[in-house]
Amino acid sequence: MSLADFQSNYFQLFDLPVDFAVDLAQLGARYRQLQKELHPDRYAGASAHEQRLAVQYSALINEAYTTLRKPLSRVLYLLELSGMTSKDIAEQHIDGGFLIMQMELREKLESMEGLIDPETVLEHLVTEISEDIMALQKQFSRAYAAGEMSAAASACVKMQYLDKLLQEAEQIESRLIDR
Amino acid sequence: MALLHIAEPGQSPLPHQVKRAIGIDLGTTNSLVATVRGGRPIVLPDESGEVMLPSVVNYTNAGAPLVGLRALALAAQHPADTLMSVKRFMGRGSKDASNDARRSHYRLAEGEEGLVRFVTSSGELSPVEVSADILRVLRQRALATLGGEVDGAVITVPAYFDEAQRQATKDAATLAGLRVLRLMNEPTAAAVAYGLDNAEKGVIAVYDLGGGTFDISILRLHKGVFEVLATGGDTALGGDDLDASLADWVLQQCGAPALVAGQYRQLQAAARAAKERLSDELAVDIDLTGVLPSGGSIHVTRETFERLILPLVKRTLRSCRRCLRDAQLQTGIDNIVMVGGSTRVPLVREAVADFFQCLPLIDIDPDQVVALGAAIQADMLVGNRPEGDLLLLDVIPLSLGIETMGGLVEKIVPRNTTIPVSRAQEFTTYKDGQTALALHIVQGEREMVSDCRSLAHFELRGIPPMVAGAARIRVTFQVDADGLLNVAAREEITGSQSSITVKPSFGLSDDQITSMLQASFSHAAEDKLARQLAEQRLAAWQLLEGLKSALATDGDALLSAGEREEIVAQMTALQALLEGVDADAIRRQTERLGRQSEAFATRRMDRSIRDALAGVSLDALDDKVSQ
Numbered sequence: 001m002s003l004a005d006f007q008s009n010y011f012q013l014f015d016l017p018v019d020f021a022v023d024l025a026q027l028g029a030r031y032r033q034l035q036k037e038l039h040p041d042r043y044a045g046a047s048a049h050e051q052r053l054a055v056q057y058s059a060l061i062n063e064a065y066t067t068l069r070k071p072l073s074r075v076l077y078l079l080e081l082s083g084m085t086s087k088d089i090a091e092q093h094i095d096g097g098f099l100i101m102q103m104e105l106r107e108k109l110e111s112m113e114g115l116i117d118p119e120t121v122l123e124h125l126v127t128e129i130s131e132d133i134m135a136l137q138k139q140f141s142r143a144y145a146a147g148e149m150s151a152a153a154s155a156c157v158k159m160q161y162l163d164k165l166l167q168e169a170e171q172i173e174s175r176l177i178d179r
Numbered sequence: 180m181a182l183l184h185i186a187e188p189g190q191s192p193l194p195h196q197v198k199r200a201i202g203i204d205l206g207t208t209n210s211l212v213a214t215v216r217g218g219r220p221i222v223l224p225d226e227s228g229e230v231m232l233p234s235v236v237n238y239t240n241a242g243a244p245l246v247g248l249r250a251l252a253l254a255a256q257h258p259a260d261t262l263m264s265v266k267r268f269m270g271r272g273s274k275d276a277s278n279d280a281r282r283s284h285y286r287l288a289e290g291e292e293g294l295v296r297f298v299t300s301s302g303e304l305s306p307v308e309v310s311a312d313i314l315r316v317l318r319q320r321a322l323a324t325l326g327g328e329v330d331g332a333v334i335t336v337p338a339y340f341d342e343a344q345r346q347a348t349k350d351a352a353t354l355a356g357l358r359v360l361r362l363m364n365e366p367t368a369a370a371v372a373y374g375l376d377n378a379e380k381g382v383i384a385v386y387d388l389g390g391g392t393f394d395i396s397i398l399r400l401h402k403g404v405f406e407v408l409a410t411g412g413d414t415a416l417g418g419d420d421l422d423a424s425l426a427d428w429v430l431q432q433c434g435a436p437a438l439v440a441g442q443y444r445q446l447q448a449a450a451r452a453a454k455e456r457l458s459d460e461l462a463v464d465i466d467l468t469g470v471l472p473s474g475g476s477i478h479v480t481r482e483t484f485e486r487l488i489l490p491l492v493k494r495t496l497r498s499c500r501r502c503l504r505d506a507q508l509q510t511g512i513d514n515i516v517m518v519g520g521s522t523r524v525p526l527v528r529e530a531v532a533d534f535f536q537c538l539p540l541i542d543i544d545p546d547q548v549v550a551l552g553a554a555i556q557a558d559m560l561v562g563n564r565p566e567g568d569l570l571l572l573d574v575i576p577l578s579l580g581i582e583t584m585g586g587l588v589e590k591i592v593p594r595n596t597t598i599p600v601s602r603a604q605e606f607t608t609y610k611d612g613q614t615a616l617a618l619h620i621v622q623g624e625r626e627m628v629s630d631c632r633s634l635a636h637f638e639l640r641g642i643p644p645m646v647a648g649a650a651r652i653r654v655t656f657q658v659d660a661d662g663l664l665n666v667a668a669r670e671e672i673t674g675s676q677s678s679i680t681v682k683p684s685f686g687l688s689d690d691q692i693t694s695m696l697q698a699s700f701s702h703a704a705e706d707k708l709a710r711q712l713a714e715q716r717l718a719a720w721q722l723l724e725g726l727k728s729a730l731a732t733d734g735d736a737l738l739s740a741g742e743r744e745e746i747v748a749q750m751t752a753l754q755a756l757l758e759g760v761d762a763d764a765i766r767r768q769t770e771r772l773g774r775q776s777e778a779f780a781t782r783r784m785d786r787s788i789r790d791a792l793a794g795v796s797l798d799a800l801d802d803k804v805s806q
Contacts, residue, residue: 032404036570037787040599040660044331044360044560046725047773050780055659057784059601066597174501 010064010077020078020141022068031065071137072163075156082149092154094161102161105129109165112172119176126169133162198330200360200561201321202368202553205310205334205348207266207417208390208520210234211547212317213554214325215563220372220551223324231546232320234390236312237261238299246316255441259286260299263444264419265313267391268295268306269351270343307351314355331360333557335549337392338364339412339576341622342634345662360560362661364573365389366396367407368552369518371571372543374400381513382408386531386539387549388495388519391417395499397506406572409505409595411498416491418521419447424487426450429465429477436472445470457481458523485526492530499534505595515539520546572597575658582619582628591656594624598658605671606652612644616652620666639668712762719753719769726750726776729783737782749775 011018014030035058036042043054067073079089108125112118136159143151202220204211209231213222222230229248237250239260245253254261262285272295286298296303314334321329334352336345345362352359366385374383380401387394394412398405426446430436438446449465456463462480467473515531517539522528532538543551559569574595580588581604591602606616616639623631642650651671658664726746734743749772756765 028401032401032406032570034788035572036404037790038784039570039572041361041560041570045562045721047722047776047780049773049777050784053781053784055599055657056601057788058660059599059657062597062600063602170504173504 009081010068013061013064014068016068018078018081020071020074020137020144022074024069027065027068031061034061071133072156072159075137075140075152075159078144079149079153079156084149084153089153089156092150092157094154094157098158098161102165105165106168109168109172113175118172122169122173122176126166129162129165129169133159133166136162197563198561199321199325199327200331200333200554200557200563201317201325201329202333202363202550202555202557203314203317203335203352203357204365204368204550204553205266205314205336205351206234206390206549207264207392207419208234209546210313210317211550212321213547213550214321215554215558220554220558222547222550223320225320226323232313232316233263234265234313235261235263236265236309238301238304241301244301244312246313255445257300258441258444260301262297262299262304262309264391265306265309267415268297269310270306270341270345270347271295307347307354310348310351311354314352314357318355318357329357331557331561332357333361333363333368333553333560334359335363335365335368335553337387337389337412337414338366338394338396338407338410338573339392339414340662341414341577341632342579342662342664343632344414349661349663359661360557362663363553363556363571364394364396364407364410364576364662365518365549366394366410366516367398367405367571367573368550368556369516369548370396370398370400370405370552371555371569372548372552373514373516373540374405382508382510383514383516384499384512384535384537385516385518386495386499386522387412388521388527389417390419390519390521391415393417393495393498394518395495395502397502397508397512403568404570404572407574407597408508409502410574410576411502411505412576413494413498416494418519420491421488421521421524422447422451422454424491425454425479425484428483428487429467429479430471432477433467433471433473438471442470453479454484454521454524457484458525481525488524488526492527496530496534499531511535512537516548517541517545518548573660573662574598575600575662577622577632578624579620579622579634579656579658579664580631581654582621586628588621588623588626588628588631592658596658598662599660601655601657603653603655606654607648608642608645608650608652609647611647613647613650614642614644615640616642616668618654618666618668620656620664634664635666637666637668639670642670643672645672712760712765715762715765715769716757719757719765722769722772723750723753726772729779733779733783733786737786738779742779746772746776746779 009018013034014027016022016027038054038057038061040051040054040058043050046054067077076089080086105125105128108121112122112125115121136155140152140155140159143149143155200214201223202213204213211222211231213220215221224230225232232247233251235247235250235254237245237253237257237260239253239257244250250261251263254263288296288298288303294305296305297309318329318332332352334348334357336348340348349359349362366387369385369387370383381399383398383400385394385396385398387396392412392414393416394410396410397408399408400406426443426449429446429450430438446467449467449470453463453465457479460481462478464476464478466476468475512535515535515537517528517531522531522539522545528539528541555569556571558564574597575592576594578590578594579592580590583589591604592600608616618637618639619628620634620637621628621631622634625631639652642652649672652668653671654666654668656664656666727750730738730743730746738746749768753765753768753772756768759765
C-alpha cells in the first residue's frame, strides 16, 4: 500500500464498507491505530525524507477521518466516488417547497437578534433544522442504496443548504454569548 | 554478510544510552525546565534550589544580560532596561504591541517588517532575542544537571498562539542553541502530565490562566492517545490582568497620584503578592511604603478583590462556552485540569467547577504541570519510550485563509482542524495574459481581511500568458505538527512552481536567524567552527544510527543485495569522514547518504502502513467489547 492507494478510497483505509452507514467506533479505533504508526511524532528521529512522508501520510489520515466522520462530507464523498462532480451535484433540481421552507427558516434566523429571549427561540430553530437534516440523511441513504443517484444528489444539496443555516445559527449564538 | 561497524565504543559522538530530553515552559511571568528521570517527570532546580526562573532580563550592562531574580531586582531602578512579560510581544507588530508597552514603560522601535524591538542601554533587541536569553539559562541549567548537552527540547506555547507567535518561539529556541523536537500547546502538555496517572479514557478540559494568556482546550483521552477536540482562548488576558485590576483599584482609592515608571511596577508586584495571600486569607493590608508617594497601607477584602476580577473571570468562561460548543460533545466533562498560578484564586476555581459541573484536579502544582507534560513528550520524541504508548493529536487554533476579491477572506483550513493537515485549492487568472498571481494569507475568524492577522504575501510568477480563466493554479497549504504553515503553489498546465514557509510578514528569515546565531555564538565566545562541526557530526550520527537499526530490521526484506551494498558503502564513507574535522565534507556526505536511502525510507513507511492496517482489526474488536 502506498500514498496513491491511500488516496483512492477512504473507506478501504478504515476497513469499512462503502456505504452511508458508518460504524463510528471502528472508524475512531482505526484512526487512532493508523496515527499511532504514522504520525510525525513517531519519526522525530528519522531522516528528513521520512519526516516529510510522515507529515503527508498523517495529514491524509486526518483528511480521510474528517471526511468520513461527518455525515455531510461523507455524503459528498460517496457521490464523488460514484463519479459525480461537484458541478453535477450543484445542478440538481430542487423542489420549490424546500426552497420556500429554507427561506422561511433564514428569515427567522435573521430576525433573531431583536427578540426578548433569542436563546430559546434559537435553540428551537436549531433543533428543527437538525431534525430536517436527519430526515434528509435517511432519504440519501435509501436513494443511494437503491442506486437512484439523482435523488441522492438532490438530498445532498438540501443537506448543504441546511448545514449552511446551522452555521449561521452558530454565528448568531456566538454573538449572543459575547453580548 | 559483514556487519557494519559504526563506531568504536567511546568514539561515538554520543554513547548509546538514554538521551537527554527536556521540556521547557517559556512563560510570560516564569519559565521552567523539566526532564524525565526513572520514568517520572521532574522539574529541574537551579543551584540555589529555585525551580521557577522569572522571565525577566536586564540589559543595563552591555556585557552579559542578567536573567531571572537578579534582573527582577533591577526592575524598579532600570524599568526600560528590564524586560518582563516579553512573551506578550512575541511575533507581534509594533502597532499591536504599543498598548502593552505603555503599561510596561518600554521604549519601542520598529524593526524590519514592522516587527517590534525594545530600546535598551545595550542597544535594540527583539522579543525573540530576549526570549533566547531566558532559554539559554534554562539550557545551561539542564546541561549542568543532566551532565551533558541536551539532545532535544519540547517548548510549550499557548494553544491560541498564531503562526507568527509560534514561529517566533521556535526561532528563539534555535537562537538559544536548542534542537526543537516540537512546539507543544500548553493545555495539551498539562493534560499529558495528568493523563499518565489518571483514567485511561475520558474527556478532559484544561483551563489555563497563565500570566499573560488564557487558553481552554477540550481533549479526549483514549488509551494513550490524546485527541484535542477544540481549543480557544484569549491571548490578551492573563493573571497579570488580575494583578492590574487590583493595582488600578488601589491607585483610584489613593486619589490617582501620578507615578513614575518603576513605581507602577512595584505597585503591580504588591498587588500580585496581595492576590496570592487572598487565596488563603479573607482580608489583607497592602503596604504602600516606597510604592506610592503617599506611603501608608490599604485594606483589601477578598470580597472586594473578587468583585474587581469577576468581569475577567466571566470573560474566560465565555471562551470556555465557545470551546465546549466547538468540541460538539455528546457527554459531559470527566476531568478539569487547572494550569497557571492564578487558578489558585478561589473565585476562579469555584467559577470553573460551577461552569463545567465537575471538580478541578489540583494535585499537580499548577505552575509546574505544563513543563512536566512537555518533558514527557520530549522523552517520547527523542526515542526514550520505544513502546510508543503516547500520542498527541492537536489542532490548529485559528482558521487559515486567503484574501479574495473585495478584501474578503476565504477559509482554507478552519480552526480546530487536526494537524498535520494539507489542503489544496485551485485558482485561475482573471485577466488575459496575466503572468503572476498574488496571494495574501491571513489567520483569524473574521470575514474581512482587515480584521484578520496578515501572515504573508506570496507571489507566483511565470504563469504562461493565456486567456483569462484558462490557467489552473493549485495552491497547497500544509500545517505541520508544530502548527507551522507551509504554502506551495503550482500552475497545473505548465508545472511552474513556487513555495514558501510562512515567515516573511512576521518572524525572521533564515538568513536573519543564521546571522543572529553567529553573532550569539561569537558573543558567547564559542568557536563557531567547532560548533558547526559538532552539529554536522550529530546530524550524521543520527542518520547512521537510524539507518543501522533500519537495516538490521528491514534490510533483508526491503532491499536487494545491490541496494544494500550501495547504502552500506555510503555509510562507511560517512563513518570515515566522522573521524576527521571537515564539517563541510560531513554535511555533503550526510546529504548524499540521505538521498541514497530515500527509497528505503519510503518502503519502510509503506510497510508501516501495511502493518498498521493489518494490526488494527484486533484493536478495533477490543474496542467494541469494551464499549
